Amino acid sequence: MGAKAAKDPVPRVSIPLNPVFGWTVGNWMENFFDGMKEGKILGSRCPDCGRVFLPPRMICERCFAKADEWVELPATGTVQACTEAAVKVAENGDMVDLENPEIIAMVKHDGADTCITARLEGADASIGMRVEAVLNPGAENVLDLLAAYRPMG
Amino acid sequence: MEKEAAIIGYAQTPYEADSNCSRELLVLQATRAALEAAGLKREDLDTIVTANNDYLDGRTISNMRLVEPAGSWRKNESKVEMDGAFALLYALTRILSGDHDIALVVAESQASVYGGILPGIMMLDPTFDRQRWLLNEVSGAALQASAYMDASGVSEEQIAGVAAKNLDNAAGNPLALRSLPGADAAKVMASRPLYSPIRDLMMAPLCDGACALVLASGKAAAKAEKPVWIKGVGFAHDSYLTERPLESMNSLKLAAGSCYAQAGIEDAASQIDLAEVHERFAHEELMSYEALGFCGPLQGGAFFDSGATRMDGKLPVNASGGAMGANVDCGAGLARVIEAAMQVRGDAGKHQAKGVKTALAHGQTGICAQENIVYVLGGE
Amino acid sequence: MARNEVAVVGVGLSKHVSKRRDVNMAELVWEAVSACYEDAGLKPRDIDAFATGNMPAFEGVNVPEEWGAGHWGAYGKPVLRITTGGTTGGSVAHGGYYLVGSGLYDTVMTIAFEKQSDGNSTMGLNTVALADAAAQLQLGVDPAFIAAFGGGAVGVAVYQASSYMKSSGCTTHHLDKVAALCRNNAALNPCSHLKQPGLTPEEVAKTTLLQYPIRFGHVCPATDGACAMLFTTGEKARKLTSKPAYVLSVASCSDEAALVGIAGSGTTNVDPCEQESCKLAAARAYELAGISDPRGEIDLAEPYSPFAHQMLMFYERLLLCDEGEAPSILDSGSMNLDGELPVCPSGGVISTNAIGASAMERIAECAMQIMGKCGERQVKKEVHKAVAHGWGGAVNLNVVAVLSDTPRR
Numbered sequence: 001m002g003a004k005a006a007k008d009p010v011p012r013v014s015i016p017l018n019p020v021f022g023w024t025v026g027n028w029m030e031n032f033f034d035g036m037k038e039g040k041i042l043g044s045r046c047p048d049c050g051r052v053f054l055p056p057r058m059i060c061e062r063c064f065a066k067a068d069e070w071v072e073l074p075a076t077g078t079v080q081a082c083t084e085a086a087v088k089v090a091e092n093g094d095m096v097d098l099e100n101p102e103i104i105a106m107v108k109h110d111g112a113d114t115c116i117t118a119r120l121e122g123a124d125a126s127i128g129m130r131v132e133a134v135l136n137p138g139a140e141n142v143l144d145l146l147a148a149y150r151p152m153g
Numbered sequence: 154m155e156k157e158a159a160i161i162g163y164a165q166t167p168y169e170a171d172s173n174c175s176r177e178l179l180v181l182q183a184t185r186a187a188l189e190a191a192g193l194k195r196e197d198l199d200t201i202v203t204a205n206n207d208y209l210d211g212r213t214i215s216n217m218r219l220v221e222p223a224g225s226w227r228k229n230e231s232k233v234e235m236d237g238a239f240a241l242l243y244a245l246t247r248i249l250s251g252d253h254d255i256a257l258v259v260a261e262s263q264a265s266v267y268g269g270i271l272p273g274i275m276m277l278d279p280t281f282d283r284q285r286w287l288l289n290e291v292s293g294a295a296l297q298a299s300a301y302m303d304a305s306g307v308s309e310e311q312i313a314g315v316a317a318k319n320l321d322n323a324a325g326n327p328l329a330l331r332s333l334p335g336a337d338a339a340k341v342m343a344s345r346p347l348y349s350p351i352r353d354l355m356m357a358p359l360c361d362g363a364c365a366l367v368l369a370s371g372k373a374a375a376k377a378e379k380p381v382w383i384k385g386v387g388f389a390h391d392s393y394l395t396e397r398p399l400e401s402m403n404s405l406k407l408a409a410g411s412c413y414a415q416a417g418i419e420d421a422a423s424q425i426d427l428a429e430v431h432e433r434f435a436h437e438e439l440m441s442y443e444a445l446g447f448c449g450p451l452q453g454g455a456f457f458d459s460g461a462t463r464m465d466g467k468l469p470v471n472a473s474g475g476a477m478g479a480n481v482d483c484g485a486g487l488a489r490v491i492e493a494a495m496q497v498r499g500d501a502g503k504h505q506a507k508g509v510k511t512a513l514a515h516g517q518t519g520i521c522a523q524e525n526i527v528y529v530l531g532g533e
Numbered sequence: 534m535a536r537n538e539v540a541v542v543g544v545g546l547s548k549h550v551s552k553r554r555d556v557n558m559a560e561l562v563w564e565a566v567s568a569c570y571e572d573a574g575l576k577p578r579d580i581d582a583f584a585t586g587n588m589p590a591f592e593g594v595n596v597p598e599e600w601g602a603g604h605w606g607a608y609g610k611p612v613l614r615i616t617t618g619g620t621t622g623g624s625v626a627h628g629g630y631y632l633v634g635s636g637l638y639d640t641v642m643t644i645a646f647e648k649q650s651d652g653n654s655t656m657g658l659n660t661v662a663l664a665d666a667a668a669q670l671q672l673g674v675d676p677a678f679i680a681a682f683g684g685g686a687v688g689v690a691v692y693q694a695s696s697y698m699k700s701s702g703c704t705t706h707h708l709d710k711v712a713a714l715c716r717n718n719a720a721l722n723p724c725s726h727l728k729q730p731g732l733t734p735e736e737v738a739k740t741t742l743l744q745y746p747i748r749f750g751h752v753c754p755a756t757d758g759a760c761a762m763l764f765t766t767g768e769k770a771r772k773l774t775s776k777p778a779y780v781l782s783v784a785s786c787s788d789e790a791a792l793v794g795i796a797g798s799g800t801t802n803v804d805p806c807e808q809e810s811c812k813l814a815a816a817r818a819y820e821l822a823g824i825s826d827p828r829g830e831i832d833l834a835e836p837y838s839p840f841a842h843q844m845l846m847f848y849e850r851l852l853l854c855d856e857g858e859a860p861s862i863l864d865s866g867s868m869n870l871d872g873e874l875p876v877c878p879s880g881g882v883i884s885t886n887a888i889g890a891s892a893m894e895r896i897a898e899c900a901m902q903i904m905g906k907c908g909e910r911q912v913k914k915e916v917h918k919a920v921a922h923g924w925g926g927a928v929n930l931n932v933v934a935v936l937s938d939t940p941r942r
């Protein structure tokens with residue numbers, strides 16, 4: 001290896017890269033958000049293999065078929081993976097400590113084959129735990145329509 | 154593959170939290186040193202593949218200002234926006250096509266100039282997960298670890314043990330950023346909690362650095378000293394993280410399958426002498442033992458406990474310290490290939506393992522190791 | 534290792550329009566991908582590997598295939614991401630050539646796309662210059678000066694255009710004629726974006742002057758669109774179709790980045806219209822393809838020309854005539870659909886620019902013209918050999934591919 005770089009401080013300029021993007025979510029996700037505004041959880045089903053996608057996907061990756069059958073799914077599901085977050089990611093990318101740790105869970109709704117990741121209310125979580133979605137049909141921001149999950153019973 | 158392409162030179166810059174120099178300078182250092190190691194000049198290069206990422210470099214078309222330092226001025230050049238281990242595959246196909254004889258692969262990034270784990274968050278589904286600000290590379294890895302622990306019964310202490318092994322090995326690697334000679338699981342368990350079960354010392358440290366490798370066709374490699382032959386390569390992409398079972402690395406298994414078929418590996422645990430795996434999180438190393446066929450499904454913890462993957466074991470894994478020692482985005486996978494080649498040549502110095510004839514190297518890209526690539530390397 | 538012959542057996546394009554609000558990025562790409570499978574008569578299970586790329590800063594999604602590739606039939610397969618700016622589509626297609634040519638993968642799908650309406654492309658292009666702007670700030674250059682001459686593509690193009698005009702004798706009337714020729718061709722292409730049937734050079738000349746010599750009518754639109762191509766071995770191609778388009782060669786060449794000067798005006802070393810790297814890439818591609826006389830042997834050209842002057846400039850740099858001859862060749866009618874060496878029969882990038890996809894669409898058009906699949910815009914002469922080009926970076930990257938109706942050698 002050649003000589004190491006000189007250790008004089010290098011001049012730095014900070015350039016924030018935060019342009020505004022306007023992603024099109026597409027008709028499938030729009031249907032999903034519209035459903036939640038009415039308190040319904042809508043998944044898309046592959047006509048070939050019967051897999052149900054939640055959040056909905058337009059194409060089944062296994063069959064390359066259009067998942068154009070719609071099914072209403074219950075708000076209940078099972079935790080597939082979970083983690084207790086001691087930190088959160090700040091806007092600059094640093095992981096900063098949370099005052100109160102929170103649970104993030106990957107939940108498979110009953111009848112679905114894919115997962116939604118969301119906060120789980122309460123302090124304890126385990127894989128296999130039964131949970132239900134906390135829906136907020138009146139929420140202004142579509143991302144708050146499915147606010148979190150809470151343990152059942 | 155039988156003597157069709159060989160690694161004939163390589164170099165890594167030191168890995169540092171802040172290299173305090175431009176990325177162009179890092180690339181220039183790595184490129185020059187790799188060419189020197191191969192006994193070649195810039196003029197000898199037929200094709201150059203860089204591995205870098207617009208988000209990590211904070212600029213569009215991030216390869217275009219690497220033309221000069223990567224030696225690709227007025228040469229055939231392209232960029233793979235993945236880990237350098239994947240760029241190596243592209244270079245390999247360029248050589249196997251017969252159009253080129255000598256290729257340079259160079260990978261770089263500088264964690265000191267990009268926002269920590271933000272570029273990973275930008276990989277998420279923009280229509281949903283990206284905007285919810287819960288998933289990132291670390292929380293995703295934590296969710297994967299929880300699913301794996303639940304399925305396999307592996308404990309946090311075992312995961313911490315893997316990190317400790319690699320941090321101890323890193324003490325023998327002069328280029329490593331982070332090392333903890335004599336580290337044990339308790340020390341790792343005492344580090345800062347991030348997303349359970351992931352703690353600071355279980356996460357490979359992002360850093361600044363570059364590495365480069367020179368690949369030659371069989372014909373061109375015949376003249377080289379100690380060529381390290383590529384015996385096989387396999388590569389696969391997995392489903393998005395919320396759409397697959399997280400407790401196994403299916404795409405790594407697929408990649409290993411096609412690599413082993415080319416390399417004539419039937420029993421990985423006995424035919425492979427050493428492995429360098431790209432473990433961005435300690436539990437991924439345990440999962441990779443299974444996917445690579447070193448042990449049976451869900452047996453990663455027991456295989457680790459057997460001591461087989463320690464420096465003095467029958468199949469040392471990450472003798473260099475692996476990514477736990479230094480994890481340059483875009484570079485750490487290529488660094489695994491370089492480290493594996495060093496071991497085959499017997500040039501690894503203080504972290505040289507004994508009797509390495511056939512070595513495996515692994516690289517990955519994406520959240521929860523979504524895309525995986527595997528190489529088997531050998532000497533004569 | 535016996536090197537494989539490489540052939541194109543399928544092409545698929547999505548609709549190309551300025552804003553697609555009914556589909557997201559992954560779904561838009563699916564349209565091209567599924568059209569491509571259909572065109573070739575293949576299914577995802579027949580594909581051994583994928584290569585893909587776009588310009589990620591435009592849409593703000595890093596490595597978009599991590600969530601998108603499932604929509605493209607890539608589950609469990611290798612997906613190699615190749616991105617090189619404006620040349621991306623060409624670089625990805627070159628990846629298809631090498632992956633098949635290597636013998637490691639028999640059948641490879643290449644995918645390139647841009648959904649410009651999701652993001653902010655001028656922002657994307659300006660980040661090309663941002664890091665350089667930072668350096669200039671350190672040097673004490675007035676920030677207002679940098680802002681006024683930002684690194685967006687129009688900034689680069691005006692210097693290149695005026696430089697080319699000076700060296701070639703090309704006039705603004707030639708620029709108007711190029712725009713009219715391309716937009717009329719685009720009108721015959723169902724997948725093009727800006728269709729202006731009957732557009733005349735006089736009408737182009739009346740559009741707003743952006744910055745001399747470039748008028749609004751000389752500039753490409755911003756497009757949402759995707760392109761997919763299927764590459765396979767010569768042997769397999771002959772079983773799949775009676776008329777595959779063989780890829781005889783690919784070559785790329787990277788020159789010094791010209792951003793060091795102001796707004797890409799170039800340094801003392803690089804004149805942005807010189808494009809030495811295009812000449813080198815073209816010469817190498819012809820050499821590999823066994824073409825000794827490109828002027829006599831090439832039947833069709835698809836140069837990458839988001840700005841009108843570039844069609845003429847790159848026609849010269851692709852070694853299809855002497856320098857300075859292209860304007861008079863345009864005047865002769867040779868570049869028309871019924872001419873001796875038709876240029877941009879697709880309508881070119883000036884009519885359709887889904888940036889990441891554009892350089893692949895040049896190769897796709899050459900393949901389709903060879904396969905005789907171009908319908909109304911099929912050129913009059915029989916196409917035996919065609920050359921496709923891509924241009925990008927800071928006016929410093931060029932990619933060239935040569936396609937043919939007969940295999941190499």
Ligand SMILES: [Zn+2]
Nearest residue numbers: 046049060063
């Ligand atoms: Zn299905």
